[in-house]
Amino acid sequence: DTGVSQNPRHKITKRGQNVTFRCDPISEHNRLYWYRQTLGQGPEFLTYFQNEAQLEKSRLLSDRFSAERPKGSFSTLEIQRTEQGDSAMYLCASSRQTVEAFFGQGTRLTVV
């Protein structure tokens, strides 16, 4: 399967713990996006990379969130000191420049 892959698919964590998600984009795609989606809402932009450079980060994103894309390949999204409000589906997408984005199946985070 050469699509966008996200791991894990589901994560349950206790409040205050740190979590890390991984996204493997389609190999020739230079752009990688992270979004958060809650029930009944559209994907909320978190951050995006062009190759290894993080070009934009949402102002809504707290300092507890950090993302990396070393070597412009896979990306990780870390949430430190998780809160119940962080419970959501975290979506990763990749694309070539400004054309259509391909999404992974997402990581569903539940903070208890």
Next chain:
Amino acid sequence: SQQGEEDPQALSIQEGENATMNCSYKTSINNLQWYRQNSGRGLVHLILIRSNEREKHSGRLRVTLDTSKKSSSLLITASRAADTASYFCARIYGGSQGNLIFGKGTKLSVKP
């Protein structure tokens, strides 16, 4: 907000009818894209229309773009129960360095 608005928020129709969803945005765009999301699944790209295009077709889908009104519409003709999903428009803002921003979506229900 860069998200703009989509309407209606929800749409319920009978199989065989046409469904029209609208999307408005606030600042100039590079292109506009429509995506579909089945319940609990990832997003799937449907169609992309560039800022210098006015209409585009793909199978039973027709997308229009009016840059003077900063609006787009998605028409699904001869709808099927399998078209039941949420539909989102997404825009690239800020030229070639811009990110991909989604609206809140229209939830379409097609009844057999």
